[in-house]
Amino acid sequence: MKFNSWYLSSFLISFFVLIPIITVFTSFFESTSNYYEILKNTFLIEYIFNSVALLISVLILTFILGTGTAYLVSFYKFPGSNFFKWALILSFAVPPYIYAYSLTAFFENYGTAFTILKSLFGDANYNKSIPKFDGMFGAIISISFSLFAYVYILARASFLYQSQNLIDLGKNLGFSKFKSFYKIILPAARPAIVAGLSLVAMETLAEFGAVDFFSINTLTTGIYNSWITFDDLAFANRISFFLLLFIFSLFVLENLSRRKAKYHFNARGGFKQKEKFKLTGNKSFLAFIFCFFVFFVSFLFPLSQMLYWTLKFPENLFDLQIIDLLLNTLYLVFLSSLVLILFSLISNYGNRVSNNKTLNILSTLSISGYAIPGVILAIAFITFIAWFDENIIKSLGFLSIKKLFIGSILGLVLVYFVRFYSLAFNGIKSGYEKINISVDESAYLLGFSKRKTFINIHIPFLRNSLLFIIILISLEIVRELPITLILRPFNFETFATTAYISASEDLLEAAAVPSLFLILIASFFIIITSKYILRESND
């Protein structure tokens, strides 16, 4: 049963996703142009330094914000703790680049902070006393407050499943709360926190919008700039190689840390619902303040800044084709979810029925597409299509296929597919792991064909996982910027591209309206599924 159609389709899907990764790796060994060698080497050091600095700062900050809030809402009762439990996830609705616009709008010279101070205390030059959140510092804040929810969600899930015994243990040992947290709770949740942090790390390294807005040269913007300024794809690919190396070492680190910490994760059997400790007085107030601060800064602040601008410059609202933008955004969300879910189901099922080592390795490799920044994927895709078209299609005497792929919805969805395949694939995989293989065997005994087993048995089982994955994909696509920017067709804009383009023309006020809508749509997705996100991540 080795080479059936399931095996083949599964193989082809994984292989397709791997193409850009292979492109990046092979071009590492191409020679780059000599012209700027020295200049480029100085740049490279700067890129690496900035990326590392950004990464470390963001990891520290998201760790504090994510585990801090997760700890409070998981173990304690205080005013608003039930509200914060889900409200803290809303920060996902604000992509780092929109956060960056808000930060600049508020703190720049003569910005919103200045207006507030002026209306409170009258005319004066407040600019010098208003702190400036720009450059590297601005990028760190923007990315951290927009991504800490990864850590929050996973840490919280892990805290919830910590057995009561573990906490009692701390009490029996006479540990203070802080010591219990530090010595027992935190180590037990380590794998989950590390998993959250590694997601943050990948997103940070791949981040384009915010670092570009603050003109920080990181490896990712460096790749984009060297592609454009130096016209040197080989060099761009070489930087990509460093970036990938970076990301893969993170992968390895994460895996190692997981393996070591495996015993911390117990099966659900011994789970006993914890009594939440009720905080009183000062402590309760402090817990509330901390959670409110994080919620305010991560979500309310950018939302209100964008809302304020929309109201202050209402002409921008009427200039925008909101319905068109909404339809375009939803169209992409719908198509990509459909394609991603469909093919991830097929490849997962193919893996399951053929149970083949090569295929397993191939599909594990193929999910690394998520680690590659969208800018690089888009570039690799254009390069590949151009090469394929010139060398194969045209030499066979066919008409050019470039228009079919570059600047078309098809191309856009294909690259989204590569980028977000791991989300869909892994999500379905974890759903599948819960369906015992004996279910399949019983189905075969009952005379079900493979396809019938797949459609009539697996899909209904997986329905909840699928819903969750669709929401994740939708959120990603609503916020996605670089791929859409580079590959979209004529007269086609989304909220993300409209916001970015206005911002890049120094029209931040005009960027406010699409940003506001983007936040609202993403919040809507989050709110309708918040219960689900919180529950699903427990698995």
Place this chain on the structure above:
Amino acid sequence: MKRVSIFALITSLLVSTFAIANEVNVFNARHYKADAELYSKFTNKTGIKVNLINGKSGALEKRMIEEGADSSADLYITADAGRCGAFKAKGMTQGGLTSAAIKAAVPSNFRTSHWTGIAKRARIVYYSPERVSGADLSGLTYESLADSKWKGRLVIRKSSNIYNKSLVASLIANNGKKATAEWAKGVVANMARDSKGNDRAQIMAVAAGEADIAVANTYYLALMLSGKKGAEQQEAAKKVKAFFPNQNDRGTHMNISCAALVKGAPNKANAIKLVEFLLTPESQEHFTNNTFEFPMIDGVSPNPLVVNNLGLDFKQDLKTKVSTYGKHQAAALEVMTAAGWK
């Protein structure tokens, strides 16, 4: 069958239609609302549909290059002559902007047969009248921005910015690379802070007292004064005055927004028509009143905000051909980077 119908659905949704129509495809790196309004005026007048792909110039150029002969691009519209020149140097443009209407409208140093200016701007010095005296400014040139008397008083945006690349390219064209490399070091030594923010942020830094002089393009001050950026920035703009450098020699550095005819343009005739339309007095007036640029053609006056606050009576550098900006762009970036210009 269910599966077949899903595949059919996906395929039908993915395949876009390629209708041949009376249209012109514009790769557009200028994202002013005013431009979009002009394009719809053009469509109303001629029946030619304007298809737009908006983006940053670098990415747009790359896409046209990779699409090669199969690109549907007709016209590439962007700010800065350096970009149009560099794009031409890559062999990505074609001649054809030679109609009598274009030649009559645009002075020859602002066009080639491959691309032409459609609006002008100058890169000038802004200063705080409270902290900078007339004597300080007298005879100020771009070259003298490296004078040590400006130490810790100057702000200018990053070296990767195209306006700076073009300004420095024009200095290289006039003074040579070596002298410009020295100049760049002097400028970096004079900076009040590491380069950051856009042109408007430089002007606001002077208004806020962070620096005494700033280098930025002309239209930003008018934009702030117009109140389109809110009352605070309008107030801030009033604390800053404009100064046109190099009045005693070659004149102030001029730059353009340009339209380039893309090689292999499938709708070349329509593209030329659009360029001609952008150079009519009607369109030029629309530019000057919305983006606050200087008009490309004679007979149209800049916006009153520009005339009253920046003045019109200045000597433009008509000696340095704007086509040299593209040529020296790489060298410009090199000298700035070598000087430690962030």
